[in-house]
Amino acid sequence: VMTQSPAALSVSPGERVTLSCRASQSVNNKLAWYQQTPGQAPRLLIHGASTRATGIPARFSGGGSGTEFTLTISSLQSEDFAIYFCQHYNSWPRTFGGGTKVEIK
Amino acid sequence: EVQVVESGGGLVQPGRSLTLSCTSSGFTFGDYAMSWFRQAPGRGLEWVVFIGDKLYGGTTEYAASVRGRFTISRDESKTIAYLHMNRLKTEDTAVYYCSRDLRDRSGYYTADFWGQGTLVTVPS
Numbered sequence: 001v002m003t004q005s006p007a008a009l010s011v012s013p014g015e016r017v018t019l020s021c022r023a024s025q026s027v028n029n030k031l032a033w034y035q036q037t038p039g040q041a042p043r044l045l046i047h048g049a050s051t052r053a054t055g056i057p058a059r060f061s062g063g064g065s066g067t068e069f070t071l072t073i074s075s076l077q078s079e080d081f082a083i084y085f086c087q088h089y090n091s092w093p094r095t096f097g098g099g100t101k102v103e104i105k
Numbered sequence: 106e107v108q109v110v111e112s113g114g115g116l117v118q119p120g121r122s123l124t125l126s127c128t129s130s131g132f133t134f135g136d137y138a139m140s141w142f143r144q145a146p147g148r149g150l151e152w153v154v155f156i157g158d159k160l161y162g163g164t165t166e167y168a169a170s171v172r173g174r175f176t177i178s179r180d181e182s183k184t185i186a187y188l189h190m191n192r193l194k195t196e197d198t199a200v201y202y203c204s205r206d207l208r209d210r211s212g213y214y215t216a217d218f219w220g221q222g223t224l225v226t227v228p229s
């Protein structure tokens with residue numbers, strides 16, 4: 001089971017934000033982060049817990065290991081207001097966290 | 106440009122069947138595994154099914170909620186992945202997304218590129 005916190009947060013543009021994801025057991029760093037904006041498909045941001053996907057800006061960074069993971073956005077841009085999901089791919093079934101909605105303050 | 110485009114969604118009565126297609130381009134289809142995910146209205150994401158790339162035998166994996174009802178297949182010549190859905194239920198109502206799966210050095214797969222999705226509605 002993947003648990004994300006908080007469920008939602010309000011942030012001002014330019015601020016730094018850190019999202020959390022906890023796994024009920026170790027996922028051996030097989031952890032991905034996705035961004036989803038309304039009406040759009042999810043976009044892969046981070047895989048392997050900390051590797052940015054192709055084309056993802058450096059303001060996105062992933063960290064953590066074992067069961068505790070974070071996604072940090074160093075300076076929020078307008079296009080970053082979205083829902084963020086974590087997902088493990090260590091075993092089947094691959095499961096997602098419930099998501100964190102990042103809203104404009 | 107990498108593209109995966111889903112099609113085939115629509116309104117289908119409970120108990121009936123439907124087949125979704127995922128047409129791929131811009132990459133060597135046979136080198137990649139493919140997956141289907143879904144998202145019920147206003148809900149989170151759920152992984153549904155996976156099919157491995159040719160090199161690794163095209164193995165399949167299914168979520169418990171669809172095992173025995175859904176089948177994934179792939180046509181290498183057409184670069185299409187299919188999701189055959191049988192005995193549909195109201196709880197199968199969702200936007201269905203197809204993804205290309207990136208294999209890492211350890212042999213684990215991440216969905217690295219997703220299509221825009223196709224809506225399947227199974228009314229109550």
